[in-house]
Amino acid sequence: MIAYIQGVLTTIDSNSIVVEANGVGYHIACGNPFAFQADINQSIRIHTYHYVREDVQMLYGFKTTEQRSLFAKLLNVTGIGPKGALAILASTSVGDFVSAIEREDDAFLTKFPGVGKKTARQMILDLKGKLLEWLPVENDDSTLFYEQSAPDCNKQVEEALAALKALGYSDRELKSVRTKLLKEETTSIDELVRKGLAFMMQK
Known part of the structure; x- marks a missing residue:
């Protein structure tokens, strides 16, 4: 697994960034690419998750290791794919999400794109009690x-x-x-x- 990439941030668009490291440009999908706007043309370290399936390979990028770890846990929830997990991380903080899981706040969780009551309950079932280290x-x-x-x-x-x-x-x-x-x-x-x-x- 590629834990992080350190290099120069060369490009930002609506869904991704490009980081050049050792002459290679890495295309990295992000939930909120413009959060890196202040780092354009500067050296940055971005924490990455290498997503591999039979028909696709993608790099997903995050500002913190906590965001990356939560992304990985969300992928294990039935009904949540990479796009859904990114949308959640782009819309809230890790601490606020974990708090909502622990108090079983369906109303908070169903505000995320593509998350209905069934998926919210599945997230609570799969994640409650497993993310306590990130409680605010x-x-x-x-x-x-x-x-x-x-x-x-x-x-x-x-x-x-x-x-x-x-x-x-x-x-x-x-x-x-x-x-x-x-x-x-x-x-x-x-x-x-x-x-x-x-x-x-x-x-």
Whole structure:
């Protein structure tokens, strides 16, 4: 798989960009090509997904690895193809999409082109609980709040995360650890903090 291409952005049109690297021009389909407008004629790194089927090969490009990973997961949802996945990523942020999946917000999901109620329910069925590391984090002093599907269960985890944040860990680090802590059976905040520290040391 081609993880990324680094080169000079030479062309932008309504559906794609061209990046020249080592004398080769790579045609890369994007959900919102004009998001790269500020980089025209400059060296950029674009994260790519190499889509291969019997009758087609395409490169799809993204600004972040999170967008690329979500694109890959969307392709595994019945009823979602590359065009549909790109349309979703062009219309919303990764965090907002994941929040909608976790709260089972059909109204939000059916706003995307080509997504009806059946496809929205399929996305929820296939993706809920599998994208928690990308949930957006809101800061209110020292307390972290997340979209919650089980508030009573998550309260102790949130308090443990707040304690870890006070120790200097970043929101990005805490998001990845949160997923693991939610799987723990203990409800002791002290034990959750100890486990969180252990998970941090494993990275």
